[in-house]
Amino acid sequence: MTSPTIGRLRVDGATLRYEVRGSGPLLLLIPGGAGDAASFDGVADELAVDHTVASYDPRGLSRSPLDDPQARQWVAQHADDAFRLLELLSPDTPAYVVGCSSGAIVALDLLTTHPERIARVVAHEPPVVEVLPDATEHRALLARVQDTFHRDGLMPAVAEFAAGLRRPGAEDPVEAGAATELPPQAAARAERTMANMPYFLGRIVPSFMAYAPDVDRLKALSERLVLAGGADSRGELPYRPAAFLAERFGTELVHFPGGHTGLSTHPAEFGELLRKVLSA
Known part of the structure; x- marks a missing residue:
């Protein structure tokens, strides 16, 4: 993997660590969950053939510290x-x-x-559950997860959250996978991800999954928006908002290899399709 150029940017209340590689039009990669810039390691070099690829650790995660570690988090601030x-x-x-x-x-x-700054957005399984007809049920799930987190701790809350995202009867991908010894770089990434989990579950999940996008505004901008889902995650909660919005906008829902974490499980195929989508 090509070694990126590392930079740091002061923003309101935080210092962001970012990585840049390649040349061409800028492609900004925004990681999800408890992940950081390394979430895109498996695809960044391929994408850098056509683009200047920038990825970063969102505020409060990994190597992008907050000025106030207890600060509340908002989608608008991250945007x-x-x-x-x-x-x-x-x-x-x-x-x-x-x-x-x-x-x-x-x-x-x-x-x-900031539509004037955007050529195209690819949004892979944004869990904007507030757009769904059964949003009330998902609010109740999030409330239960937070109660479990504060009462019983991190791992029981993670298990409850993961179960709520899956289709009924679907196999737990963590329990299904065999434990393997990771190479040093992957092990460091996994260690950072686990260290990020309390912040993600306690402060990102409640505010981000309560976020209601401006659907009319998105529809007006839908020619610049590619909504995407995992080929293996049909019917799961993070998949459903993308499918719902694509149907409402009359646009194609692009299916990427794998499920919600296809970027990690199928990086070569994911990156190849992403290049095609960006160049279309």
């Missing part, structure tokens, strides 16, 4: 961070943006607030 990176790395030219999971929520907000 403004992404905008600041666009202004720094591509001040004169609209950029391409790819977001996965909670990173896709940030990408949607960025598109609605």
